[in-house]
Amino acid sequence: MLTKDFAICIRALDYSETSQIVTLFTRARGKIKAIAKGSKRPKSAFDGALEVFSYGKIVFADSKKEKLATLTEFEQQPGFTHLSDNLFVFNCCLLATELLSNLTNDYDPHTELFDSFLQFLQDTNEGRGTKDEGRGTRDDGRGTLALLILFQLALLKEVGLQPILSHCVNCKTQYEIRGTRDETNWSEVYFSSSANGLICRDCEVSFPDRIRLPKDAAGCLTNLKMLAESNEKTLNEVEKILVHHFTHTLGRPPKMAKHILAT
Secondary structure (H helix, E strand, O other): EEEEEEEEEEEEEEEEEEEEOEEEEEEOOOOOOOOEEOOOOOOOOOOOOOOOEEEEEEEEOOOOOOEEEEEEEEEEOOOOOOHHHHHHHHHHHHHHHHHHHHHEEEEEOHHHHHHHHHHHHHHHHHHOOOOOOOOHHHHHHHHHHHOOOOHHHHHHHHHOOOOOOOEOOOOOOOOOOOOOEEEEEEEEEEEOOOOOEEOOOHHHHHOOEEEEEEEEHHHHOOOOOHHHHHHHHHHHHHHHHHHHHHHHHOOOOOHHHOOOOOO
């Protein structure tokens, strides 16, 4: 039976001189793996060879007897032509794709997650994300990093792994920025992946994997509106926390993370 859907290509491998094996994240059916026979031929039903981030309407035949579905049509819509203009931006999108692929199962639909991923790619392609957009956002990468952080949190929420960021996971104390005795940039709030959220000063001793949060990073995690106004250093600190959390969740570091985090 033929099925119609919207899809974003999240992986494409050459299978032969004319065909490809692709992984698609579809809106109604979730993640599927399919063979696209003849996709690399000049004249095909795929509007050309499929690439990562190709987006459009698809038709595919799913057979329970076969491991791979058969992609019969891919009507590609105007692509994300600016994603490859900047290597950092492109790598951010690849990291989002890697996490999406690793945290979702085949044929497990996530309609809202599909919409969030599509919006992330569209906003990133257009250079959105910070309040000074239009003045070098695509060049400095801050807008893209803010968008990546928001997508990562949306991904965690959708797959049931949303961290608790409003209060201490252990004692339920509401989050509050308090000054430190040494007047440094460090807050008295910690993040623990094993606890899946924030830990207060009184509870942190019980969680060996805790990471102390800088004040600005802690503020961003509890008030996401601050991301758009944050500087590159703060955004990088937030992303380090999330990469640490994904490493704990996946049991290994995301491959693309090393291309995102500032050294």
